[in-house]
Amino acid sequence: MKKVFTRPRALADRPTHYCPGCIHGVAHRMIAQLMDEMELTDRAVGISPVGCAVFAYNYLDCDFQQAAHGRAPAVATGIKRAWPDAFVFAYQGDGDLASIGTAEIIHAASRGENISVVFINNAIYGMTGGQMAPTTLEGQRTTTSPAGRDLKSTGHPMRMTEMLATLPGVAYLARGSCHDVKHIKATERYLRKAFEAQEAGHGFGMVEIVANCPTNWGMSPVESIDWIKENMLPYFPLGEFRTTEEVD
Amino acid sequence: MTEGQLQMIKGNEAVAEAGVRAGCRFFFGYPITPQNELPEYMSGRLSEVGGTFLQAESEVAAINMVYGAAGAGVRVMTSSSSPGISLKQEGISYIAGAELPCVIVNMVRGGPGLGSIQPAQSDYFQSTKGGGHGDYRMVVLAPATLQEMVDLTYEAFDIADRYRNPVMIQGDGVIGQMMEPVAFPPLMDPADLPAKEWATTGRRGRDALNLINSLYLDPDECWAHNRKLAEKYARMEQAEVRYEIDHEDADYFIVAYGTTARIARRSVKDLRDAGHSVGLLRPISLWPFPSKAFEGLAGQARGYLTVEMSLGQMVEDVRLSVDSSTPVEFYGTAGGVMPRHQDITEQMEKLVARTGDNR
Numbered sequence: 001m002k003k004v005f006t007r008p009r010a011l012a013d014r015p016t017h018y019c020p021g022c023i024h025g026v027a028h029r030m031i032a033q034l035m036d037e038m039e040l041t042d043r044a045v046g047i048s049p050v051g052c053a054v055f056a057y058n059y060l061d062c063d064f065q066q067a068a069h070g071r072a073p074a075v076a077t078g079i080k081r082a083w084p085d086a087f088v089f090a091y092q093g094d095g096d097l098a099s100i101g102t103a104e105i106i107h108a109a110s111r112g113e114n115i116s117v118v119f120i121n122n123a124i125y126g127m128t129g130g131q132m133a134p135t136t137l138e139g140q141r142t143t144t145s146p147a148g149r150d151l152k153s154t155g156h157p158m159r160m161t162e163m164l165a166t167l168p169g170v171a172y173l174a175r176g177s178c179h180d181v182k183h184i185k186a187t188e189r190y191l192r193k194a195f196e197a198q199e200a201g202h203g204f205g206m207v208e209i210v211a212n213c214p215t216n217w218g219m220s221p222v223e224s225i226d227w228i229k230e231n232m233l234p235y236f237p238l239g240e241f242r243t244t245e246e247v248d
Numbered sequence: 249m250t251e252g253q254l255q256m257i258k259g260n261e262a263v264a265e266a267g268v269r270a271g272c273r274f275f276f277g278y279p280i281t282p283q284n285e286l287p288e289y290m291s292g293r294l295s296e297v298g299g300t301f302l303q304a305e306s307e308v309a310a311i312n313m314v315y316g317a318a319g320a321g322v323r324v325m326t327s328s329s330s331p332g333i334s335l336k337q338e339g340i341s342y343i344a345g346a347e348l349p350c351v352i353v354n355m356v357r358g359g360p361g362l363g364s365i366q367p368a369q370s371d372y373f374q375s376t377k378g379g380g381h382g383d384y385r386m387v388v389l390a391p392a393t394l395q396e397m398v399d400l401t402y403e404a405f406d407i408a409d410r411y412r413n414p415v416m417i418q419g420d421g422v423i424g425q426m427m428e429p430v431a432f433p434p435l436m437d438p439a440d441l442p443a444k445e446w447a448t449t450g451r452r453g454r455d456a457l458n459l460i461n462s463l464y465l466d467p468d469e470c471w472a473h474n475r476k477l478a479e480k481y482a483r484m485e486q487a488e489v490r491y492e493i494d495h496e497d498a499d500y501f502i503v504a505y506g507t508t509a510r511i512a513r514r515s516v517k518d519l520r521d522a523g524h525s526v527g528l529l530r531p532i533s534l535w536p537f538p539s540k541a542f543e544g545l546a547g548q549a550r551g552y553l554t555v556e557m558s559l560g561q562m563v564e565d566v567r568l569s570v571d572s573s574t575p576v577e578f579y580g581t582a583g584g585v586m587p588r589h590q591d592i593t594e595q596m597e598k599l600v601a602r603t604g605d606n607r
């Protein structure tokens with residue numbers, strides 16, 4: 001019998017702590033798959049964030065450092081400078097990357113730091129129980145915006161990928177989504193390109209993944225997928241924002 | 249710079265060169281007076297020896313770069329002065345929690361807030377009592393001369409590696425800015441240092457994964473981790489105490505460290521010339537605090553005068569180290585003002601007069 005689907009070797013054989021339907025698990029699997037295919041695992045050092053993905057080190061079969069909230073790009077910088085031939089990737093949520101860690105992500109990108117960042121944008125603070133994030137959409141109800149996000153008093157949702165695309169040092173930027181197989185495949189291609197950019201020494205690469213949080217959005221997994229399509233994607237357009245060829 | 253030969257050098261440059269000599273090839277920092285010559289020197293020197301200098305976007309980023317590099321197994325250093333060291337506290341707590349070796353230099357200036365850029369010792373509480381969150385300790389070494397700073401910095405990297413713990417070199421604006429003749433130890437090749445088998449280098453054939461982490465969600469596990477740290481700190485308290493006593497047979501002692509100890513030495517001389525039996529007790533390790541030096545003087549010392557460039561911080565540890573019947577007085581200047589030796593002398597004369605020394 002021909003095996004058509006198997007668990008990537010770089011993905012640990014244990015259940016995750018993620019809620020049913022959460023896209024963190026899909027993202028982990030994609031990274032593991034690419035680590036297998038690109039033979040990165042043996043040279044890889046991951047950085048797990050503060051957020052739901054703090055335990056990423058339990059699921060990916062490579063060396064890991066756990067970083068303080070928002071500081072993953074700085075920690076990644078320290079590791080990559082010490083071991084330029086290592087494959088260094090930071091995994092961050094939107095509270096981590098777009099709020100408390102804005103300085104670190106912008107300057108890592110601006111330096112053209114030769115690292116890869118996987119940015120999971122679920123428009124909410126998952127781990128702490130569903131507070132408003134910088135990426136929370138207008139009118140979106142969270143535990144700290146119970147009447148829905150009010151742009152007048154809280155500002156507009158931040159598009160980090162577009163912001164970083166203004167920086168000349170960046171080698172690769174894309175935004176993907178995991179709401180269906182077609183988009184998962186596209187996101188996997190984006191991740192591959194970001195990882196390849198690092199391997200080729202082109203510099204900073206980030207893939208933003210539009211994600212869900214059924215638990216804190218108060219929806220079933222299926223409803224959360226529909227909500228991504230109807231609400232997230234119009235505000236967070238998908239596609240490549242910078243490719244390596246543009247880097248001079 | 250030739251090894252072993254005396255040469256004039258500025259404090260901030262001396263501590264940087266000592267780090268390079270100790271095999272440190274990675275420096276992450278952010279400008280702040282009065283330590284700017286340190287990163288400036290490193291930026292040139294590290295490129296000569298194939299190292300990495302990076303001016304980070306903030307002290308917060310710098311200390312997290314240190315975390316990453318230390319966790320990846322290399323000798324790494326950062327430096328700052330008081331306001332910047334405040335920003336590093338979260339990172340220092342993580343570094344201590346994840347048990348990573350690194351060396352942090354603090355050229356202390358007047359505070360609180362933006363304070364002044366002149367020398368001070370008002371960061372003693374912050375550095376010795378755990379300025380960040382959680383129960384942790386780091387070795388804090390306070391040199392009084394540039395030669396001592398060079399020697400302590402060279403050693404600090406070994407101490408950090410031995411315990412997998414951050415070590416702080418605590419100077420002040422004077423130590424950083426002044427020039428003195430210094431002889432440097434030999435240039436170490438980092439390749440000759442023992443490999444750190446716990447470091448996250450990428451597995452590279454290793455079976456087990458390496459993880460740098462300070463998270464123990466289960467409170468029992470976190471408590472076990474704290475107990476393990478406490479055991480380590482107890483070992484450090486046993487082995488890493490450093491101090492110096494001038495005139496061990498004296499009746500009275502001035503207690504002072506760093507720049508203040510240099511000023512106090514002049515007071516000790518004047519007081520002795522005037523017939524008083526006064527010595528100097530100079531803590532070199534601020535943590536672990538040299539309590540045993542005081543135990544050795546119990547029954548002999550009739551009084552202590554603690555002098556600091558602060559409103560009185562180390563004096564609390566002095567009081568904890570002597571029995572309650574022995575007077576411990578305090579004299580201090582703060583905000584970047586240095587104490588005058590005449591004023592220290594006068595304070596000690598008063599203490600002596602009050603406690604009945606009539607020689």
Ligand SMILES: Cc1ncc(C[n+]2csc(CCOP(=O)(O)OP(=O)(O)O)c2C)c(N)n1
Pocket residue numbers: 050051052053069092093094095096097120122124125126127128133
């Ligand atoms: C310095 C600091 N501030 C706040 C927290 C609390 N905290 C933990 S996770 C988190 C938000 C994480 O949200 P996000 O980055 O969006 O990731 P998610 O959990 O949604 O995957 C916060 C605020 C912390 N651990 N440290």
